[in-house]
Amino acid sequence: MNMENKSIWSKYLKETNFNNKEVEFDVLIIGGGISGILTAYYLRNSNLKIGILERNKLLNGITSKMTAKVTILQDILTKIEDNKLDTYLKSQIDGLKLLKSNIQEEKIECDFKDNISYLFTTKTSNIKKIKKLKPHLDKFIKTEFSNFNLDNLDIKCSLKTNNSYEINPIKYLNQIIKLLNNTTIYENTNVVKVIKENNIFIAKTNKGLEYKSKKIVFATNYPYFLKPLLFPVKVRLEKSYIGYGNTNLKINKNINAINIDKDKYSIRFYKDKLIYLTASRLIASKVNDTRSFDKVINSNYLTNIDNLWSNMDIITNDYLPIVGELFKNMYILTGYNTWGLLSSHISSSIIASLITKNKKYLKYKELFKPRRKLTFKKFINSSLNIYESMNGYIKGIITKNKIIFYSKKEAMYVDNNGKYYIVKRKCPHLKCNLIFNSVEHTWDCPCHGSRFDLEGNLLSGPSKEDIKMQKNVK
Ligand SMILES: Cc1cc2nc3c(=O)[nH]c(=O)nc-3n(C[C@H](O)[C@H](O)[C@H](O)COP(=O)(O)OP(=O)(O)OC[C@H]3O[C@@H](n4cnc5c(N)ncnc54)[C@H](O)[C@@H]3O)c2cc1C
Missing domain, CATH: 2.102.10.10 (Rieske [2Fe-2S] iron-sulphur domain)
Incomplete structure (x- = not known):
């Protein structure tokens, strides 16, 4: 068996050779993952001079290691407060419209196709959480209770929708990058410091280079530069382990599914093979890496493994993205809680709207605003997570x-x-x-x-x- 210890999407990453000299911009985006690329894309008609600084290669961060399910039936829905859920769902519907219209209008070949999505629980105590979601979801998409079955799992309740898709995210974004006419891209450019002088931001790199801009966008996934705003206690990380290969699961291959229970299972298919993900929704420090990889390797679902990899994403303590203007002319988009495909479309549209003073997507500005307050309970929980991870x-x-x-x-x-x-x-x-x-x-x-x-x-x-x-x- 010839197993690769990297994501299935990594072979679609392009060898790029961006070698640019320009160092002054209207908008400087730090981070060349899906968030940074789409922000540049939604600013492409703005007449602004845009730069992207990427520490490694474009798209080589979390974006190239996702499972790439496109669905509104997300496991985090049961965690979002009731009074915020409908607005969040609406944002995902808008994100989906944006993704679909890009694929259609730009004629992007990215293996995008319809499938069926399931959200399920194997715990009796969680049945009511799934039932509670249905009336919210039905305002936006058609859902039904189903008798979804997954081999040895004792599924107690599941919701189904046909309004779901699958995609090759790197094929999609490679095409988007080609459309960035007014953007200059710098790879292997690690920003270590950002300062502001006379209303101009200066991004300094580890090689001593400086890039200047009137506006700056942080699309770095983890907001490393924001210690004073207590980000380490507003977010935590969830680490997942993923295998791709042949399966003996006897189910329709045109589906994706995820559960809402503490031990996470997520499946989808790509080219008739299974992408199988496990994670513990507990903080990463409590999970022994080797045991977690073994869980994928020894799973009954995969008969052989072509690719095996891990990935981490930011989980915010209210399960909502962090998007908006942090300080004057300084913007951030992150915190997609492992649902970045739709959230990044809406988030980058919000950032582009804020920069160009267009009102189009500002209805989500309040819900996602980066400086929203923490409740005391959430603060304590997050602090405990950090304490544990430091000791783990x-x-x-x-x-x-x-x-x-x-x-x-x-x-x-x-x-x-x-x-x-x-x-x-x-x-x-x-x-x-x-x-x-x-x-x-x-x-x-x-x-x-x-x-x-x-x-x-x-x-x-x-x-x-x-x-x-x-x-x-x-
Ligand atoms: C296991 C897993 C499965 C997932 N599956 C799905 C799914 O099925 N569907 C879905 O919708 N979403 C999914 N996601 C979520 C999605 O992958 C992420 O939310 C999304 O890719 C985040 O994109 P990003 O651009 O914010 O981050 P990244 O892709 O990490 O991009 C950030 C970039 O910033 C660069 N950078 C960082 N610091 C600096 C610096 N100092 N200077 C210069 N550059 C810097 C990094 O190198 C990186 O390239 C999944 C996530 C995980 C972890």
């Missing part, structure tokens, strides 16, 4: 995979050829202890999701620095 994983990590944490400050991995890699053990972001991801061979931060390669180079997340030691490979 400190002890005896997986020596069977030849990883040895040999001091408080350093971590070491020895590969099968005896080559060893020493890195700093603490994440430069907020000093959490890193854990070794034995499948993708990365050092992952369980607190806020920064990831580093074996040699300590920063791959993704809020950290702005590498974790390299001076002489780290022998």
